[in-house]
Amino acid sequence: MSLEGKTAIVTGSTSGIGLGIIRGLAESGADVILNSFTDTAQDYALAEGIAKEFNVSARYVSADMGDGQACRGLIADVGRCDILVNNAGIQHVALTEDFPVEKWNAIIAINMNSNFHTTRLALPGMKRKNWGRIINLASVHGLVASAQKSAYVAAKHGIVGLTKVTALETAQTGVTCNAICPGWFPSEMTQGMDDESSMNFMRANSPLPRMGELHELDGALLLLASDAASFMIGQHVVVDGGWTAR
Numbered sequence: 001m002s003l004e005g006k007t008a009i010v011t012g013s014t015s016g017i018g019l020g021i022i023r024g025l026a027e028s029g030a031d032v033i034l035n036s037f038t039d040t041a042q043d044y045a046l047a048e049g050i051a052k053e054f055n056v057s058a059r060y061v062s063a064d065m066g067d068g069q070a071c072r073g074l075i076a077d078v079g080r081c082d083i084l085v086n087n088a089g090i091q092h093v094a095l096t097e098d099f100p101v102e103k104w105n106a107i108i109a110i111n112m113n114s115n116f117h118t119t120r121l122a123l124p125g126m127k128r129k130n131w132g133r134i135i136n137l138a139s140v141h142g143l144v145a146s147a148q149k150s151a152y153v154a155a156k157h158g159i160v161g162l163t164k165v166t167a168l169e170t171a172q173t174g175v176t177c178n179a180i181c182p183g184w185f186p187s188e189m190t191q192g193m194d195d196e197s198s199m200n201f202m203r204a205n206s207p208l209p210r211m212g213e214l215h216e217l218d219g220a221l222l223l224l225a226s227d228a229a230s231f232m233i234g235q236h237v238v239v240d241g242g243w244t245a246r
């Protein structure tokens with residue numbers, strides 16, 4: 001599935017799943033835009049390394065996905081967006097009654113509102129070209145819940161809903177919008193969650209009792225990004241080792 005000639009923007013893509021997605025898209029020939037809010041020399045070097053490794057154009061653009069104006073700035077600055085992957089995300093774990101309000105606001109802003117802002121800005125250009133792919137990184141927590149993750153679960157369920165609305169509104173164009181719902185993957189967010197008690201929990205609860213490997217998201221990603229998915233409208237593809245199949 002060649003993505004040559006396409007430009008892909010992946011929000012929050014300097015580590016973990018986002019970086020895995022950048023690598024998958026670049027390997028398929030897409031030019032890629034990496035993003036995070038950090039703006040360090042390392043971020044620019046990462047983009048340079050991707051360009052060299054996959055022989056594509058790769059650029060790092062700093063923008064805080066917690067800030068609506070910066071989300072819109074990212075899309076406007078890049079100027080061309082054939083594939084938009086809304087991936088930036090953070091986590092905080094606490095009982096609802098103890099959940100810090102600023103953490104709630106930050107998670108809703110970064111994990112959910114950013115998808116609205118980037119999608120809103122990317123859609124007109126995609127519609128003009130009559131081709132576009134919007135892929136929202138939801139989670140199994142867009143479908144089921146865990147205690148102590150009120151903001152995260154609310155944001156991810158919100159993304160699944162937003163995906164469907166965007167898909168309905170673009171159904172009669174060459175633009176599609178779908179979501180990916182990963183289970184447990186190694187990243188900065190899940191760092192430290194491979195301790196013995198987490199692993200025991202996984203062994204007891206997951207049909208395939210291990211973390212996913214980042215390349216195991218490539219199948220869903222590249223399908224949704226390609227022409228092969230032209231009849232997939234507003235769906236969520238679950239890649240979770242069977243976690244939600246129980």
Ligand code: NAD
Nearest residue numbers: 012013014015016017036064065089139184185187188189
């Ligand atoms: P991660 O912490 O490794 O990556 C998050 C990325 O988002 C980083 O590049 C970080 O710099 C960026 N980011 C954070 N705040 C930002 C901001 N304000 N503006 C711009 N960029 C920002 O975590 P990850 O696990 O790879 O998470 C990526 C996505 O995958 C998230 O949406 C997460 O909810 C989702 N997800 C992860 C898992 C998992 O098990 N790792 C499972 C399901 C869904």
